[in-house]
Amino acid sequence: MDIKNTLRLLTGAVGVSGAEKSAADTALELLKKYAPDAGTDSSGNVTALIRSGDPGAKTLMLDAHIDQIGFIVTYIDNDGFLKIGSCGGPDMKIMLAQSVTVHGSQDIRGVVSTLPPHVSPDHTKVAEVGELSVDIGMTREQAEKIVSPGDRVTVNSEFRELSGMISAPSVDDRSGICAILAALDMMDLTKLRYNLAVCFSAQEETGERGVKGAAFRLQPDEAIAVDVSFGRTPDSAPHETAEMGSGVMIGVSAALDRGMSENLRKLAEARNIPHTMEVMPSTTGTNADSIAVSRGGVKCCTLSIPIRYMHTPIETVKLSDIENTARLIAAYAGGADND
Amino acid sequence: MTDRILEICALDGTSGDESAVREYIKSHINADDVTTDNLGNLLVFKKGRKTPKNRIMFAAHMDEVGFMVTDITEDGFLRFGAVGGVDPRVVLGRALRFGNGTPGVVGTKAVHQQSADERRKAPDFPDMLIDIGASSRDEAEKLVKRGDCAVFDSDAFVFGDGFIKSKAIDDRAGCLIMMDMINGDPEYDAWYAFTVQEEIGTRGAKAAAFTVAPDIAVVLETTTACDIAGSSGDKRVCELGKGCVVSFMDRATIYDRGLYQLARETADKLGIPNQTKTLIAGGNDSGAIHVSRGGVRTCALSVPTRYLHSPSCVAKLSDIEATAKLATAVLSAFAEL
Numbered sequence: 001m002d003i004k005n006t007l008r009l010l011t012g013a014v015g016v017s018g019a020e021k022s023a024a025d026t027a028l029e030l031l032k033k034y035a036p037d038a039g040t041d042s043s044g045n046v047t048a049l050i051r052s053g054d055p056g057a058k059t060l061m062l063d064a065h066i067d068q069i070g071f072i073v074t075y076i077d078n079d080g081f082l083k084i085g086s087c088g089g090p091d092m093k094i095m096l097a098q099s100v101t102v103h104g105s106q107d108i109r110g111v112v113s114t115l116p117p118h119v120s121p122d123h124t125k126v127a128e129v130g131e132l133s134v135d136i137g138m139t140r141e142q143a144e145k146i147v148s149p150g151d152r153v154t155v156n157s158e159f160r161e162l163s164g165m166i167s168a169p170s171v172d173d174r175s176g177i178c179a180i181l182a183a184l185d186m187m188d189l190t191k192l193r194y195n196l197a198v199c200f201s202a203q204e205e206t207g208e209r210g211v212k213g214a215a216f217r218l219q220p221d222e223a224i225a226v227d228v229s230f231g232r233t234p235d236s237a238p239h240e241t242a243e244m245g246s247g248v249m250i251g252v253s254a255a256l257d258r259g260m261s262e263n264l265r266k267l268a269e270a271r272n273i274p275h276t277m278e279v280m281p282s283t284t285g286t287n288a289d290s291i292a293v294s295r296g297g298v299k300c301c302t303l304s305i306p307i308r309y310m311h312t313p314i315e316t317v318k319l320s321d322i323e324n325t326a327r328l329i330a331a332y333a334g335g336a337d338n339d
Numbered sequence: 340m341t342d343r344i345l346e347i348c349a350l351d352g353t354s355g356d357e358s359a360v361r362e363y364i365k366s367h368i369n370a371d372d373v374t375t376d377n378l379g380n381l382l383v384f385k386k387g388r389k390t391p392k393n394r395i396m397f398a399a400h401m402d403e404v405g406f407m408v409t410d411i412t413e414d415g416f417l418r419f420g421a422v423g424g425v426d427p428r429v430v431l432g433r434a435l436r437f438g439n440g441t442p443g444v445v446g447t448k449a450v451h452q453q454s455a456d457e458r459r460k461a462p463d464f465p466d467m468l469i470d471i472g473a474s475s476r477d478e479a480e481k482l483v484k485r486g487d488c489a490v491f492d493s494d495a496f497v498f499g500d501g502f503i504k505s506k507a508i509d510d511r512a513g514c515l516i517m518m519d520m521i522n523g524d525p526e527y528d529a530w531y532a533f534t535v536q537e538e539i540g541t542r543g544a545k546a547a548a549f550t551v552a553p554d555i556a557v558v559l560e561t562t563t564a565c566d567i568a569g570s571s572g573d574k575r576v577c578e579l580g581k582g583c584v585v586s587f588m589d590r591a592t593i594y595d596r597g598l599y600q601l602a603r604e605t606a607d608k609l610g611i612p613n614q615t616k617t618l619i620a621g622g623n624d625s626g627a628i629h630v631s632r633g634g635v636r637t638c639a640l641s642v643p644t645r646y647l648h649s650p651s652c653v654a655k656l657s658d659i660e661a662t663a664k665l666a667t668a669v670l671s672a673f674a675e676l
Binding site for chain 2: 081137157158160162235236
């Protein structure tokens with residue numbers, strides 16, 4: 001599987017929390033190559049069960065979230081400007097004069113509008129989401145034919161190849177989806193250590209909601225939540241970030257299973273898979289927090305891909321970190337017989 | 340018109356680095372005299388069917404606001420400054436593009452890692468770095484040098500009820516109107532100055548006005564419109580869809596009263612939508628031109644534009660057309676003065 005092309009496909013699709021269909025359909029098509037019975041559930045999660053030949057095998061859930069942060073139309077004003085709310089936690093600093101798409105009855109383009117310096121009281125302050133409007137170049141009557149409250153809005157950005165890295169929208173968490181697909185591609189699916197419950201979950205960004213139903217239904221014994229985490233930037237604290245290119249980040253947290261973290265670390269060492277340990281003292285802020293308390297409890301660990309500029313339209317990732325995450329997933333899920 | 344305006348806006352032309360725009364214009368006009376001066380201004384003379392009593396010069400600037408690399412850090416990030424007046428709030432979270440095609444992005448640490456104060460404080464240039472993906476200074480220097488210029492790498496599109504969104508509508512709209520005048524069998528002889536370095540203090544226009552030595556100048560520009568949500572009355576300044584903006588005063592120029600009135604009367608007589616600005620703000624090449632040599636009677640005709648100096652300037656095609664019509668009409672009207 002070509003990781004770059006898969007990531008290009010996945011980041012080219014749109015799936016704001018609660019309206020994941022387009023991105024989910026794209027991921028579903030890619031997943032069907034490995035799990036022909038894969039489907040989408042009532043919450044919008046894309047799930048599949050790939051059975052191990054061993055009838056006594058435990059079930060390992062491989063989760064990455066399909067949704068991306070974005071905005072939602074709340075109101076159309078008398079001049080045709082749209083008021084919006086946020087889905088998830090975007091970085092509001094980057095919103096002024098952004099190019100956006102409003103996903104109405106058809107996709108239409110617009111620009112985020114805020115008051116210019118001569119009429120805004122304090123332009124050193126970041127505008128809150130309620131202070132923004134979206135300019136779609138229409139009167140209210142024209143707008144109402146295409147746009148309704150509840151339609152999602154995304155910031156336009158492109159898939160860009162930087163020197164050794166990729167910058168694209170919704171790398172959080174399409175790169176996690178990409179890593180799971182790449183891991184499935186690396187494994188011999190007829191020789192699995194676990195039954196694999198693959199879940200590309202909806203509504204992670206709005207509070208890990210989609211995965212709750214999926215975890216209940218799939219009943220895993222263990223789960224790996226594959227998400228993105230913080231890559232090093234010059235203004236960040238080194239102890240809170242991983243170097244880009246340093247490989248998969250293995251989670252250690254009070255909310256995670258200590259044994260799984262340790263087994264993943266040992267496995268990464270044994271297989272020479274570049275990795276770092278990501279220590280999150282209390283909870284993880286990923287789907288692992290929700291999966292762990294599903295039904296009677298699930299052993300969980302996180303595997304994270306370091307990215308820069310999380311929750312902006314220019315999220316940046318190194319493909320080798322996705323690949324090394326995939327290698328560790330494959331090594332763990334496939335088991336010793338799967339080399 | 341739509342395709343051509345988006346095409347000329349897509350060209351890279353940070354102030355002081357306008358050659359791509361100049362070459363494009365040179366190759367798309369048919370004029371009687373075309374000179375590039377020492378600063379890079381493109382000075383064009385086009386004979387009309389008649390010779391006016393007054394020497395008339397039109398002017399529009401080729402340059403756009405952009406960015407220049409000031410330093411490359413050890414870990415391969417680029418420090419940079421703005422060329423011209425750019426609000427740092429429209430730079431963060433965007434992609435930029437260098438002349439050789441190298442893309443970069445501008446970001447900070449993740450919102451999750453910012454303190455409550457950091458989240459509320461708008462960014463400033465010293466806080467921002469361009470990330471071209473390089474992991475060392477050596478790797479970065481293979482792609483970009485100190486002093487290289489970058490422009491916004493943003494999409495351009497037509498949207499809504501005849502609106503366009505692009506970088507650099509300021510002032511490629513004016514350039515395109517002048518190109519069409521030159522190519523359009525003008526009634527009177529005129530000079531057309533495609534100027535450089537407007538955005539860093541109307542520098543090109545100083546030299547251009549000296550060389551052309553006009554009696555009357557007409558500056559073709561874009562001007563801030565604030566007809567957006569939450570803005571009312573005079574705070575709207577001017578409005579998209581209401582036609583060409585004829586200015587009586589901004590922060591650089593008090594425009595010639597006679598030309599202002601004649602321009603508006605001419606527009607009214609011909610049914611060309613026109614308006615004026617309700618706020619004394621901004622400035623353009625007129626500031627340099629009207630005090631050139633012994634003084635030049637100057638008029639400014641502008642396309643009302645939202646979100647100027649951002650990657651998402653928004654203008655209405657009908658306003659560009661109205662401004663083009665009025666520019667042609669004032670050549671004839673001013674020639675008879």
